Amino acid sequence: QSALTQPASVSGSPGQSITISCSGTSSDVGGYRYVSWYQHHPGKAPKLLTYDVRNRPSGVSNRFSGSKSGNTASLTISGLQAEDEADYYCCSYTSSNTVVFGGGTKLTVL
Amino acid sequence: EVQLVETGGGLIQPGGSLRLSCVASGFTVSSNYMSWVRQAPGKGLEWVSVIYADGRTSYADSVKGRFTVSRDTSKNTVYLQMNSLRAEDTAVYYCARGYDGSGYAVDYWGQGTLVTVSS
Numbered sequence: 001q002s003a004l005t006q007p008a009s010v011s012g013s014p015g016q017s018i019t020i021s022c023s024g025t026s027s028d029v030g031g032y033r034y035v036s037w038y039q040h041h042p043g044k045a046p047k048l049l050t051y052d053v054r055n056r057p058s059g060v061s062n063r064f065s066g067s068k069s070g071n072t073a074s075l076t077i078s079g080l081q082a083e084d085e086a087d088y089y090c091c092s093y094t095s096s097n098t099v100v101f102g103g104g105t106k107l108t109v110l
Numbered sequence: 111e112v113q114l115v116e117t118g119g120g121l122i123q124p125g126g127s128l129r130l131s132c133v134a135s136g137f138t139v140s141s142n143y144m145s146w147v148r149q150a151p152g153k154g155l156e157w158v159s160v161i162y163a164d165g166r167t168s169y170a171d172s173v174k175g176r177f178t179v180s181r182d183t184s185k186n187t188v189y190l191q192m193n194s195l196r197a198e199d200t201a202v203y204y205c206a207r208g209y210d211g212s213g214y215a216v217d218y219w220g221q222g223t224l225v226t227v228s229s
Contacts, residue, residue: 001170001171001172003154003156032213033213034212034213034214034215036212036214036215038155040155045204045218045219045220045221045222046147046155046204046206046219048209048215048216048217051209051212051213051215052212052213052215055212057209057217087154089154089155091155091157091214091215093213093214097168098157098168098169098170098171099145099157099160099214100157101147101154101155101156101157102154103154104154104155
């Protein structure tokens with residue numbers, strides 16, 4: 001159950017778009033549509049941004065979008081805002097009937 | 111309103127046991143899958159365990175055989191029994207509710223309870 005691979009950090013300026021990648025294997029990301037993304041501000045509860053690759057829960061801004069190609073999932077944040085500065089985690093179901101998170105990506109809004 | 115409140119954390123010696131509780135309100139724990147996720151100091155999120163609506167359970171390899179997830183529907187509470195604790199189990203433990211209509215995503219999280227394993 002190795003953690004999914006995410007870049008440790010990404011940055012962007014307000015108004016720009018950024019993409020965070022999440023690399024796995026055919027036993028997790030590539031094998032199932034059960035990929036989700038979470039935003040985590042330290043000290044607060046994580047927030048679900050997207051589920052089942054590209055679906056958004058009600059109330060989540062359409063600035064957040066998920067996608068997947070092969071064994072790699074991605075989260076794109078468009079129109080960056082200062083409040084988007086947080087840690088972001090991908091998550092996938094696995095062939096072992098378990099769930100695995102990515103190592104997390106710290107987003108800095110310049 | 112959906113709320114999850116975890117309790118039971120604290121300082122425990124290596125090899126010891128703790129039971130975490132997650133009291134739910136605003137929904138029925140037996141109607142959703144419920145997950146436990148932890149975050150060690152300075153580290154990322156790590157999935158620990160899940161109990162499905164039908165009672166099936168699953169565990170991360172790092173805790174399999176040592177941790178047990180269960181629920182008491184009369185108390186609308188989910189538990190995580192942690193035995194043979196190790197220093198590497200030190201973390202904030204969150205319980206989270208499965209998101210209806212999704213596969214394995216969670217929507218509501220508790221505030222977390224800190225478990226410190228140290229002599």
